[in-house]
Amino acid sequence: MLKNHQNKKGTVLTEALIAITLLMTASMVMVAIMMNAYSTIRISRAYLTAQNIASEGVEAVKNLRSTNWLSEPNDADCWMRLDPMIECNVGSNYPKIKDGYLAGFNKLSQWRLEEASGKNLLDLENYKKAMENYRLYFDGSFYTHEEVKNGISPYYRSIEFSDVGNGDDYVSFRVIVQWDENGTIRSVVRYITLHNYFNG
DSSP: OHHHHHHHHHHHHHHHHHHHHHHHHHHHHHHHHHHHHHHHHHHHHHHHHHHHHHHHHHHHHHHHHHHHHHHSTTOGGGTTOSOTTSOOOTTTSSOOBTOEEEEEEOTTSOEEEEEOSSSOOSOHHHHGGGGGGGEEEEOSSOEESSOOTTOEEEEEEEEEEEEOTTSSSEEEEEEEEEEEETTEEEEEEEEEEEEOTTOO
8 A cells, every 4th residue: 555655656746747847848939939929020120111211212212303393394304303402404413323322301301312422332241331321310200311319220221323214214223221130131122213204
């Protein structure tokens, strides 16, 4: 009878150890799943923000075209002026190919493009320290290239023109947004072609 009682104690102890092991394994699996889900949400949020920043860059160039049309409706050559406040001069009213531009606002709160300082196009992978002129700052509501105290964001944006057609027919450009996510350079790129419908 005493021997039977000792076997029960051993069985209960073994069952308790197995239950604790299963509980710990299940807990570790749940923690791993939760950490993976958190990481996925963080990366998705960063991509969504970058997509919105890229869309804003595209809309800035479209709005610039429309503003130029409205301010100079009888001059089809002025449709891609970099700043609607600057006089329209043939030869200086188009962006340069293979240069990086920053989107911002002029004194009348109209979109304008400003050539980025430096020789390099946006490339965080190879020239991170030389890319500060493309950095975006968050002012609490908007991302801007203008420096904001305590508003440094991880995002960089450039608008780069690749083709200007015959000068007054169309322009092709890309908006690239890059950021450093824990040592991995991520990017979102939008390719757009805009046409000058008023020409001709």
